[in-house]
Amino acid sequence: xxxxxxxxxxxxxxxxxxxxxxxxxxxxxxxxxxxxxxxxxxxxxxxxxxxxxxxxxxxxxxxxxxxxxxxxxxxxxxxxxxxxxxxxxxxxxxxxxxxxxxxxxxxxxxxxxxxxxxxxxxxxxxxxxxxxxxxxxxxxxxxxxxxxxxxxxxxxxxxxxxxxxxxxxxxxxxxxxxxxxxxxxxxxxxxxxxxxxxxxxxxxxxxxxxxxxxxxxxxxxxxxxxxxxxxxxxxxxxxxxxxxxxxxxxxxxxxxxxxxxxxxxxxxxxxxxxxxxxxxxxxxxxxxxxxxxxxxxxxxxxxxxxxxxxxxxxxxxxxxxxxxxxxxxxxxxxxxxxxxxxxxxxx
Amino acid sequence: xxxxxxxxxxxxxxxxxxxxxxxxxxxxxxxxxxxxxxxxxxxxxxxxxxxxxxxxxxxxxxxxxxxxxxxxxxxxxxxxxxxxxxxxxxxxxxxxxxxxxxxxxxxxxxxxxxxxxxxxxxxxxxxxxxxxxxxxxxxxxxxxxxxxxxxxxxxxxxxxxxxxxxxxxxxxxxxxxxxxxxxxxxxxxxxxxxxxxxxxxxxxxxxxxxxxxxxxxxxxxxxxxxxxxxxxxxxxxxxxxxxxxxxxxxxxxxxxxxxxxxxxxxxxxxxxxxxxxxxxxxxxxxxxxxxxxxxxxxxxxxxxxxxxxxxxxxxxxxxxxxxxxxxxxxxxxxxxxxxxxxxxxxx
DNA sequence: TTGACTTGTCAAAGCGGTTTGGATGCGACC
DNA sequence: GGTCGCATCCAAACCGCTTTGACAAGTCAA
Numbered sequence: 001x002x003x004x005x006x007x008x009x010x011x012x013x014x015x016x017x018x019x020x021x022x023x024x025x026x027x028x029x030x031x032x033x034x035x036x037x038x039x040x041x042x043x044x045x046x047x048x049x050x051x052x053x054x055x056x057x058x059x060x061x062x063x064x065x066x067x068x069x070x071x072x073x074x075x076x077x078x079x080x081x082x083x084x085x086x087x088x089x090x091x092x093x094x095x096x097x098x099x100x101x102x103x104x105x106x107x108x109x110x111x112x113x114x115x116x117x118x119x120x121x122x123x124x125x126x127x128x129x130x131x132x133x134x135x136x137x138x139x140x141x142x143x144x145x146x147x148x149x150x151x152x153x154x155x156x157x158x159x160x161x162x163x164x165x166x167x168x169x170x171x172x173x174x175x176x177x178x179x180x181x182x183x184x185x186x187x188x189x190x191x192x193x194x195x196x197x198x199x200x201x202x203x204x205x206x207x208x209x210x211x212x213x214x215x216x217x218x219x220x221x222x223x224x225x226x227x228x229x230x231x232x233x234x235x236x237x238x239x240x241x242x243x244x245x246x247x248x249x250x251x252x253x254x255x256x257x258x259x260x261x262x263x264x265x266x267x268x269x270x271x272x273x274x275x276x277x278x279x280x281x282x283x284x285x286x287x288x289x290x291x292x293x294x295x296x297x298x299x300x301x302x303x304x305x306x307x308x309x310x311x312x313x314x315x316x317x318x319x320x321x322x323x324x325x326x327x328x329x330x331x332x333x334x335x336x337x338x339x340x341x342x343x344x345x346x347x
Numbered sequence: 348x349x350x351x352x353x354x355x356x357x358x359x360x361x362x363x364x365x366x367x368x369x370x371x372x373x374x375x376x377x378x379x380x381x382x383x384x385x386x387x388x389x390x391x392x393x394x395x396x397x398x399x400x401x402x403x404x405x406x407x408x409x410x411x412x413x414x415x416x417x418x419x420x421x422x423x424x425x426x427x428x429x430x431x432x433x434x435x436x437x438x439x440x441x442x443x444x445x446x447x448x449x450x451x452x453x454x455x456x457x458x459x460x461x462x463x464x465x466x467x468x469x470x471x472x473x474x475x476x477x478x479x480x481x482x483x484x485x486x487x488x489x490x491x492x493x494x495x496x497x498x499x500x501x502x503x504x505x506x507x508x509x510x511x512x513x514x515x516x517x518x519x520x521x522x523x524x525x526x527x528x529x530x531x532x533x534x535x536x537x538x539x540x541x542x543x544x545x546x547x548x549x550x551x552x553x554x555x556x557x558x559x560x561x562x563x564x565x566x567x568x569x570x571x572x573x574x575x576x577x578x579x580x581x582x583x584x585x586x587x588x589x590x591x592x593x594x595x596x597x598x599x600x601x602x603x604x605x606x607x608x609x610x611x612x613x614x615x616x617x618x619x620x621x622x623x624x625x626x627x628x629x630x631x632x633x634x635x636x637x638x639x640x641x642x643x644x645x646x647x648x649x650x651x652x653x654x655x656x657x658x659x660x661x662x663x664x665x666x667x668x669x670x671x672x673x674x675x676x677x678x679x680x681x682x683x684x685x686x687x688x689x690x691x692x693x694x
Numbered sequence: 695t696t697g698a699c700t701t702g703t704c705a706a707a708g709c710g711g712t713t714t715g716g717a718t719g720c721g722a723c724c
Numbered sequence: 725g726g727t728c729g730c731a732t733c734c735a736a737a738c739c740g741c742t743t744t745g746a747c748a749a750g751t752c753a754a
Contacts, residue, residue: 001462002740013704018742028702045462049405050740052396053709060444067430073628079426083414086447095465096445097407100433115348115392117710118442226631251629254601258638261608281420282598284573291605349710360734365712375732397710400739464740700751707744717734724727 006044060095062119066103077278077299084303092311107136114140121310127193143313145306151193158321160305164194167295167328168201171274175244176209179339184217184235184242217242228255236263243339244272253292273335290333297328353391407442409466413450424625424646431650439658454483461487468657474540490660492653498540505668507652511541514642514675515548518621522591523556526686531564531582531589533599564589575602583610590686591619600639620682637680644675
């Protein structure tokens with residue numbers, strides 16, 4: 001069923017029907033009512049492609065999400081982020097086009113989507129420390145919003161990020177205040193911008209108390225359950241094991257908890273854990289009382305906000321870039337407690 | 348840059364350029380080479396919308412994924428499934444259009460995508476026991492592939508499913524063979540088709556040994572960590588607690604494990620756990636030795652396969668429906684062991 | 695009655711491709 | 725030399741919508 005046929009059934013011209021459905025004022029309310037009713041009963045809906053072609057607006061947003069180099073992992077935060085963004089898009093009748101590409105191939109995907117004219121804007125995921133995407137995005141010329149920040153570029157683009165540095169400094173301070181001195185950091189790949197900022201937050205808190213960071217207590221890599229487990233297990237067998245872990249994702253923290261239990265230790269008593277919590281739906285951090293003490297910020301809310309900003313910028317291209325840095329909540333859970341008495345090797 | 352301009356630069360007609368890029372034989376190899384090279388250097392790519400309009404093929408597949416009723420959860424298996432499907436689409440130059448809708452609103456979303464002509468096919472997620480989607484999909488008339496099965500309809504559509512019934516029967520038998528008699532089932536909502544089949548597999552194995560199913564040892568609901576924890580915790584405080592848990596998702600099993608530890612029990616010794624494992628990237632089930640004994644099938648592979656089937660059916664509409672039921676692996680992990688001696692209330 | 699102004703509707707020109715049905719040029723064959 | 729076949733290339737007609745500019749009918753003031 002196309003516009004011409006549908007207009008024919010109604011005894012109106014395509015122009016009038018299009019205007020009626022588009023909400024333009026040049027058509028009487030009476031006619032509009034008849035048209036909209038008929039559209040529903042006949043199941044007529046304007047062809048998206050044709051409408052896009054005519055208006056020049058694709059009515060779609062591109063999300064390019066990277067898998068890891070081995071192609072095997074998709075960060076679970078994407079599901080929640082995309083769900084949040086999708087809520088906003090559907091409200092404004094935008095489509096969401098998802099490209100899953102190998103890590104590092106995002107730029108090519110952006111170009112493809114843009115040159116083929118099938119998106120009006122882009123969401124940029126997972127900015128990295130050496131990211132070259134900024135230049136590419138600029139010469140693509142499409143509006144975009146970054147989830148996180150493109151390092152080395154302060155201005156000229158929109159982003160929504162959490163204050164990773166501050167969150168991890170506060171988390172570290174919390175552990176230091178509890179008397180912990182040997183604190184391990186289990187973090188994402190250092191090439192990821194967020195991981196670098198978290199590392200810096202951790203390091204600055206440690207430096208603030210004059211405590212050196214032991215490289216043996218640092219892990220950077222995929223934030224999987226398995227990696228959390230392995231790193232924690234190995235560190236716990238060190239001659240001077242950590243008394244606390246600062247972890248970058250709840251999934252990884254679950255691996256840490258497993259390692260702690262396997263070592264016959266009690267989380268929150270013998271060993272403390274603080275983690276970052278993205279508030280993923282299926283992976284809640286306990287119910288009334290949080291399991292893990294955590295820095296917390298909803299990635300789904302971030303998805304919603306990124307989408308809102310992007311759509312606003314598409315509607316009003318002159319808008320100044322929106323840059324939001326969200327504070328994380330620091331929630332007390334059952335995974336932290338005072339450092340056990342330090343009976344380590346005396347000086 | 349549009350076709351006419353680009354052809355102008357090359358001193359060729361739009362027709363020839365289109366044919367050269369489209370791989371048609373009516374153009375000399377020499378010309379084709381020049382055109383493809385120029386396309387890359389000038390960054391020309393045919394407008395997706397215009398091409399779709401002209402060919403009548405949208406070159407896109409729609410995935411409609413439901414959130415839970417409270418809008419707060421997105422099943423993490425979607426991320427892996429979609430990533431698998433996305434691999435196949437990008438290889439064949441298809442786009443993936445994602446709609447996130449409230450649970451139960453999928454049919455409306457299918458209609459919308461189809462009537463607006465912006466997809467050539469649909470992937471149907473999460474079929475439910477009372478599912479009305481079959482009829483709707485039929486009168487939409489677009490090719491589709493179901494991940495799972497539409498209950499009550501044996502034929503006439505394509506699907507990829509795992510043998511849920513058999514997997515859970517085997518898992519139950521394994522526990523029964525270890526001497527367990529009080530086995531709890533922690534499952535998804537019974538309205539989900541897969542949950543019903545798993546329940547049936549469990550029930551048939553129990554019935555096979557003449558062991559009654561205790562309703563107090565059944566949980567059906569969202570398969571979240573929190574629910575797994577709560578259900579297991581409550582059951583473990585019963586006068587006759589279960590000695591084994593059969594669980595429908597790894598995330599839920601993690602909650603069960605937490606409850607077991609909190610009760611001061613050892614998983615694999617005091618209490619056994621068997622779970623289903625979708626092999627999600629970030630949530631591996633241990634490394635060399637699986638943590639959980641599990642029925643296992645990769646949801647990412649299922650995504651790939653569904654996409655392949657769908658694209659094949661789009662290319663050759665006459666094809667008979669493909670119906671695949673995959674066997675799950677049953678892997679031995681550290682979470683199962685012989686039932687502890689039954690010193691319960693003597694007769 | 696006439697002209698200006700609304701109001702509601704329409705015909706037709708795009709949007710940027712693909713594809714049909716030629717047109718052109720050139721060598722080969724009879 | 726005329727005709728045919730083949731290899732290349734092109735003009736123009738779509739695809740289904742939006743939107744510009746025009747038009748008929750009705751309203752109102754002069």
